[in-house]
Amino acid sequence: MNSNLYALIGLGVAVSFVMALKGLSAPKTARRGNLIGAFGATVATVIVFFDPSIEEGHNTILIIAAIAFGVIVGVPAARKIQMTQMPQLVALFNGVGGGAAALVAIVEYLNLGETASFGEVLATVFTVLVGSVSFSGSVITFLKLQELMTTRPVVFPGGRFVIAATLAGALGTSGWVISSGGTTPLLVLAGLSLLFGVLFVLPVGGADVPIVISLLNAFTGLTVAASGYVLQSTLLIVAGTLVGASGTILTRKMAEAMGRSLFGTLFGAFTAKPQAIAEGGEARTVKSGSPDDVAILLNYAQRVVIVPGFGLAVAQAQHTVRELADLLAEKGVEVAYGIHPVAGRMPGHMNVLLAEANVPYEQLVEMEEINPTFPQTDVVLVVGANDVVNPAAKTTPGCPIYGMPILDVAGAGNVIFLKRSMRPGFAGIENDLLYDVKTTLLFGDAKDSLTKVVNALKAL
Amino acid sequence: MTTMAILTIFVLSVFVGFEVVSKVSTTLHTPLMSGANAIHGIILVGAILVAAEAKSTLETTLAILAVVLATINMVGGFVVTDRMLEMFKGKGGKK
Numbered sequence: 001m002n003s004n005l006y007a008l009i010g011l012g013v014a015v016s017f018v019m020a021l022k023g024l025s026a027p028k029t030a031r032r033g034n035l036i037g038a039f040g041a042t043v044a045t046v047i048v049f050f051d052p053s054i055e056e057g058h059n060t061i062l063i064i065a066a067i068a069f070g071v072i073v074g075v076p077a078a079r080k081i082q083m084t085q086m087p088q089l090v091a092l093f094n095g096v097g098g099g100a101a102a103l104v105a106i107v108e109y110l111n112l113g114e115t116a117s118f119g120e121v122l123a124t125v126f127t128v129l130v131g132s133v134s135f136s137g138s139v140i141t142f143l144k145l146q147e148l149m150t151t152r153p154v155v156f157p158g159g160r161f162v163i164a165a166t167l168a169g170a171l172g173t174s175g176w177v178i179s180s181g182g183t184t185p186l187l188v189l190a191g192l193s194l195l196f197g198v199l200f201v202l203p204v205g206g207a208d209v210p211i212v213i214s215l216l217n218a219f220t221g222l223t224v225a226a227s228g229y230v231l232q233s234t235l236l237i238v239a240g241t242l243v244g245a246s247g248t249i250l251t252r253k254m255a256e257a258m259g260r261s262l263f264g265t266l267f268g269a270f271t272a273k274p275q276a277i278a279e280g281g282e283a284r285t286v287k288s289g290s291p292d293d294v295a296i297l298l299n300y301a302q303r304v305v306i307v308p309g310f311g312l313a314v315a316q317a318q319h320t321v322r323e324l325a326d327l328l329a330e331k332g333v334e335v336a337y338g339i340h341p342v343a344g345r346m347p348g349h350m351n352v353l354l355a356e357a358n359v360p361y362e363q364l365v366e367m368e369e370i371n372p373t374f375p376q377t378d379v380v381l382v383v384g385a386n387d388v389v390n391p392a393a394k395t396t397p398g399c400p401i402y403g404m405p406i407l408d409v410a411g412a413g414n415v416i417f418l419k420r421s422m423r424p425g426f427a428g429i430e431n432d433l434l435y436d437v438k439t440t441l442l443f444g445d446a447k448d449s450l451t452k453v454v455n456a457l458k459a460l
Numbered sequence: 461m462t463t464m465a466i467l468t469i470f471v472l473s474v475f476v477g478f479e480v481v482s483k484v485s486t487t488l489h490t491p492l493m494s495g496a497n498a499i500h501g502i503i504l505v506g507a508i509l510v511a512a513e514a515k516s517t518l519e520t521t522l523a524i525l526a527v528v529l530a531t532i533n534m535v536g537g538f539v540v541t542d543r544m545l546e547m548f549k550g551k552g553g554k555k
Contacts, residue, residue, distance in 0.1 A: 017502075020499065021480045021492070024495045025481050026485075031546075034541045037538065038498070041502055044505050045505065045508070049508070051509060054513055059512055059523075060512070062520070063511050063524070063527055066524045067527060067528075069531075070527065073532050074533075074539070078536040078537075079543070081540065090497055093537045093540070097503060099529050100507055100529035100533060101500075103526035110519050110522075111514070111519060214493050217500070225470065227503060228506070231509055233506065236502060236505060239500065241470055241477060242477040243497075244474075245473065245477025250489060250493055250496070347486050348489055348490050349490070366486075
């Protein structure tokens, strides 16, 4: 293919990525934006086979087979995944992307051999280091979110020294690669970087995991840009930089929405101390009620606020909760949903879930607007949420969620928690509100409990 | 390409990247992250380029592995983003 035409198509693809990100920033255009990006990516994948710099036909069949295999693995995974598991899938996809970037850099390095320029070696070292961190870090976030390992921060004695030593080792090895070249130091670098990725994410508490995913995502973008430099591909430079830059902004915005300090999240690894677990948990008593109790409380309320959380998503109870809300509305009760920006496992999780059940958009009220209304609210129904209503965020300095804005449900007349068990939430912190005198607990799966409440309400 | 040209492209892309997402609403944080994640799957292009010029068996093996991983990242990423956004369909405007 003519190299000008090839470059021109590449430019078109780069523009499609800008449009994709722009589209994804607004609800109306989001879906179209994503499709534009997918289209651009497909075009780029097809035309790269006509890249003027590559030898025609070399390994082509093998490459196409590899792509087909990737599609066979990736598409069903993305299609079958449940709404609740999407964040960890995104983490995993990000990880394999980072791994791919690291591998590309290694292969190109082997290929260039002695002819690599200083700049190329530097970019290779950056890609291998950051790509490997992104890969192993993402795998750990996946394990945490999938609850294959503890969601609490993992901190061990002297941990921060081990982490600092690993990082220093990785940086030292980078210098070694740059000064002496050769394959061995590069592989040592990859190994140390993988280890650092694991150690970096282990001390991050459950609530901060989405921020880390977003950050690793931005990292992977930058490695793609660095690969673009080595491979002389403007498209990779532009696309990678776009993701790196927008990902950084997004990470900051997410951290703000959660009231977390980005610095604290990132360097938690170096400062984390083993946390004191709230004492006296089992000594205190809670008040648990029956579905009938809950139905009665709701029936005689003037105003009810429903606070959904991850439990709602797990139980797939969005339709049932809507049924309950409709029933209450028929009985003349004012119903609103209090949406914490980070309820669930990712920002916007609840909006997406409730939209699926066709809950009217006007009923979804954001945290800043709903908080002043709690004193006028008779009953707050917390469905599978915990951390986002935990007053410890305000009252207990030093606890992992301290400083996170919360829904002030304690101001309401009654609080009902639908919970599976007394287990603390994702962040692993005890919630004092559960022991409050105005709190009633209804144990069980959110969907079952809601169905029972709906039936009890109908019978009243 | 000269280093200056690359630096220019890089810096301008940084500003475009900052600018395009500056007004995103909280609701769209996750789909946007997922979409950006799919976009960096474009490393597939790089993986194909190195696979097409790989000489030794080691290079070919690593490059092909990179192609597989990058494809999963790109294709899976776009599909999963679309699924997240499916939920927004039919909201807003008319019901």
